[in-house]
Amino acid sequence: MAVGIFDSGLGGLTVLDAVGRRLPEVPFVYFGDNAHAPYGVRDAQDVYELTTAAVERMWEAGCDLVILACNTASAAALRRMQESWIPPEKRVLGVFVPLIEALTERHWGDNSPPREVAVQHVALFATPATVSSRAFQRELAFRAIGVDVEAQACGGVVDAIEDGDLILAEALVRSHVDALKRKMPLPEAAILGCTHYPLMETIFAEALGPEVKVFSQANLVAESLADYLERHPAMVGTGTESVFLTTGDPATVSNRATQFLRRRIEFQAA
Ligand code: DGL
Secondary structure, eight states: OEEEEEESSSTHHHHHHHHHHHOTTSOEEEEEOGGGOOOTTSOHHHHHHHHHHHHHHHHHTTEEEEEEOOHHHHHHTHHHHHHHTSOTTOEEEOSHHHHHHHHTTOOTTOOOOOEEOSOOEEEEEEOHHHHHHTHHHHHHHHHEESOEEEEEEOTTHHHHHHTTOHHHHHHHHHHHHHHHHHHOSOOSEEEEOSTTGGGGHHHHHHHHOTTSEEEEHHHHHHHHHHHHHHHOGGGGOSOOOOEEEESSOHHHHHHHHHHHHTSOOOOEEO
């Protein structure tokens, strides 16, 4: 058994890296659905079907707990999965809530009514599917009042990263930041609401300027998982092996992952 980390492709590696550093004793099964990435241009039914198939494969690999390290799946499929699909002895958690708790300065489990918070103008960068789900705004409204969110759907960025074309990814990030700034000239905070985007974090930060605080998920999710496992230690299971699974070509995906994490990663066919 192990804890599963799922993404449509390579983006979840930013989360895997952070959780691996925070919880070095925990074995992780990483699943990248590279053959079907990007999810961000798919409809909710499609994302649901692909995500449930991947999570089922992770149950088979011995996981009792799976983190959807994919905002698109967290936004478009998680609620439906939790309502009717996940067996009682298993858990699937998303990556939105830790981010929103950080933005609204809340501790885990603080279910008090929404209140005013320090930031009032927030830029959200995410995939088209995450933006159109409005899941971020919904979760935020449970916790904060008076926050103006301007969302920018960042078409093309995930494809460029998956293809290893970082020059194109950088150009697209700059143009999406420009488009956002035309709608909201002075955001106080920016949310990188896609796990692929931390791979471009320095470009986002540079294009946004030093006065914008950039929230990125990896470390927040790692802290939140550590806290969860402290409260539910049995969810780790007893396994000792970390495994990387992909629906794409294992050699290509291994090379890209090695380039991004700057350590050798060997994927095998899911
Ligand atoms: N990295 C994912 C996310 O956080 C998915 C991106 C995609 O496949 O479009 O949204």
